Amino acid sequence: MNFAIIGCGFISIKHAETIKKISGSKIVAVCDKNPAAMKRYEIEFGATAYTNIEEMLASENIDIVNICTPSGSHANIAELAAFYGKHIIVEKPMALSLEDTDRILQATKTNNVKLAVVHPNRFRPAVMKLHEIMQEGHLGKISHALCVVNWNRGQHYYDQAPWRGTKEQDGGVLMNQAIHNLDLLLSFMGTPTEVFSMGATRLRDIEVEDVSTGVIRFESGALATVQASTTVYPQNYEESLTIFGEKGTVKIGGAHALYFETLEIENLTEKEIGQMISEVESDPWGTPGHERIIRDMIEAINEDKAPVISGEDGRNAVEIVLAFYESAEKNRLVKIKERGEPNDKNKSKTTKSYQAVRV
Numbered sequence: 001m002n003f004a005i006i007g008c009g010f011i012s013i014k015h016a017e018t019i020k021k022i023s024g025s026k027i028v029a030v031c032d033k034n035p036a037a038m039k040r041y042e043i044e045f046g047a048t049a050y051t052n053i054e055e056m057l058a059s060e061n062i063d064i065v066n067i068c069t070p071s072g073s074h075a076n077i078a079e080l081a082a083f084y085g086k087h088i089i090v091e092k093p094m095a096l097s098l099e100d101t102d103r104i105l106q107a108t109k110t111n112n113v114k115l116a117v118v119h120p121n122r123f124r125p126a127v128m129k130l131h132e133i134m135q136e137g138h139l140g141k142i143s144h145a146l147c148v149v150n151w152n153r154g155q156h157y158y159d160q161a162p163w164r165g166t167k168e169q170d171g172g173v174l175m176n177q178a179i180h181n182l183d184l185l186l187s188f189m190g191t192p193t194e195v196f197s198m199g200a201t202r203l204r205d206i207e208v209e210d211v212s213t214g215v216i217r218f219e220s221g222a223l224a225t226v227q228a229s230t231t232v233y234p235q236n237y238e239e240s241l242t243i244f245g246e247k248g249t250v251k252i253g254g255a256h257a258l259y260f261e262t263l264e265i266e267n268l269t270e271k272e273i274g275q276m277i278s279e280v281e282s283d284p285w286g287t288p289g290h291e292r293i294i295r296d297m298i299e300a301i302n303e304d305k306a307p308v309i310s311g312e313d314g315r316n317a318v319e320i321v322l323a324f325y326e327s328a329e330k331n332r333l334v335k336i337k338e339r340g341e342p343n344d345k346n347k348s349k350t351t352k353s354y355q356a357v358r359v
Contacts, residue, residue, distance in 0.1 A: 001298050004029040004062045004086075006053060006077055007069035008037040009161075011091055015066045016045055018291045025298065029060045053077060057084040064089060064297060070161075071176075072169035075100035078115075082107035087114045089297055093179050094314030096171055098322060101315040108311060116297050116307035117314030119183045120289020126252045126260055126280045127184060130243070134188060138265050139245025145224040146242040146251075147185045149178040153230035158206050165206030172199070172208030174321045178228035181257065183317040184241055185226070191219040192320055194335045199328040203231045214324050226324070258284040 003019050005012050008030055019025050030041040031050045038049040050056035057065075057080065065081040067074055067090040075095050081088050088108060094117045095101045108115040121127060133139065151173075163169035170176055186192065197214025204210040211229040218224070240253035240261070248265035252258070260277050293309060300307045319336065327334040 001025045001063040001301070002028045002061055003064050003066060004031065004056060004060060005041070005047075005066045005068060006031045006056075006081075007067065008032040008034070008041060009068060012066070012068040013040075014288075014290045015068060015089075015294070016041060018288065018294050019066075020045060021291075022295060022298070025294075028062060029056050031056045053080060057081060057086065062086050063301065066294075067091060070163040070169040071171060072096050072163070072166075075103045078104040079107040082111040082113050085111055085113060087297060087301055089116045089118065089293065090314070091118045092183075092314070093171065093175050093318050093321070094311065095318060096168070096175065098315070098319060101311070101318050105311045105315065114297065114300050114307055115311040115314075116293055116300070117309050117311060117317075118290065118293055119180055119309050119313065119317065120293060121180045121184055121257065122187065122309060123286060123289040123292040124252075124258060125283060125286040126258060128286075129260075129276055129280060130188070130250055130252060133248070133250065133265065134243070138248055138267050139243060139250070140247035140266075141245060142189065142220065142222045143244045143246065144222055145185060145189055145244065146240070147178075147181050147224055147226045147228075148238055148240045148242075149173070149181050149228040150232045150237040151177055151230050151239070152232045152235050152237070153177070153204070153210075155204055157230075158204055165204065165208055167207050170208070171321070172201075172206070172212070173210055173228045173230045174199075174212050174324055175208075175318075177230060178212070178226070179317050179321060181228075181239060181241060182226065182320055183313065184257075185216075185224060186316055186320065187313075188241070188243060189216075189218050189220070189222060189224060192216045192323075192336050193219050194333055195320070195323045195327050196333045197226070197324040197327045198331075199325070209328070212324060212328070214327065216320070 027045045027047045030038050030047045031053050032038050041047040065086045067077050158165040194217045199209035199212040210231050214226045216224045236255045239257040242251040251262035253261035263273050296308045323334045
């Protein structure tokens with residue numbers, strides 16, 4: 001596959017290094033407003049540099065476009081890439097509004113191209129093992145869950161680029177940092193029906209929230225508490241997800257949600273539980289999520305199937321964040337089904353899908 005990367009900032013190097021290690025794949029082009037940002041890709045990866053996206057799409061033989069630009073620009077770029085018939089891998093969040101997520105979904109559907117959204121935490125060994133546990137019914141009926149991201153992002157982080165911490169291009173801790181954990185929460189807990197939240201900007205000089213707390217009710221009746229911040233001193237403190245069931249309690253925790261901190265399951269022996277813990281601890285990161293997503297897109301194209309993490313998955317994560325924002329702004333409970341419903345002509349492309357990823 002021939003790849004093009006649009007946006008040569010911090011995250012794009014992960015895409016480039018992954019593509020380079022996949023046999024038969026190469027980066028043929030990169031695009032960025034800043035020519036200096038593309039020099040490494042020209043030298044190290046042999047890519048042709050462009051400052052105009054449409055010129056690149058029209059000139060190069062590209063199969064897949066990787067969008068790594070500020071979040072607020074994703075929709076316009078994805079629409080253009082789809083128009084030129086390119087399959088798309090877009091960094092999280094998919095977009096900053098449901099209107100933009102639906103524009104992307106419509107463009108990929110109209111032009112018959114595939115779309116994958118980068119939520120790499122789905123592929124961490126502990127997460128995949130918990131999916132197995134839940135799919136096999138070991139936790140029984142789920143009571144509630146805790147979703148926690150307490151990280152440090154100092155003012156220098158936001159000052160690195162003018163788009164960081166803005167409403168139009170970035171979003172706050174929920175949209176930028178906690179959206180990965182929220183994506184996992186949805187994959188485990190199913191369809192959300194209503195939320196209530198509060199947010200604040202306490203310590204960072206930004207337009208958006210640096211701390212947020214809220215609750216979600218799911219279609220099953222289960223509840224979840226979500227707590228996220230970038231204000232923790234002096235470094236990342238915790239990223240965790242805890243599921244409480246009638247027959248088990250599981251917490252994936254640590255600073256980056258990598259380990260089983262609690263694994264208590266009625267139907268499993270101590271030996272079985274110990275083996276699960278040991279397997280995860282022996283390789284907590286597993287195959288990098290970006291690699292799994294890029295390889296999956298190649299496979300999806302070759303076998304003409306849907307990518308594992310779809311545009312609908314990306315939309316769902318954005319939708320729950322926006323519901324939190326609306327609740328905090330209006331200081332009231334927000335029902336998911338009363339907001340963000342696609343209009344009639346778009347219903348076919350925005351079917352909700354909160355099923356656990358199978359890998």
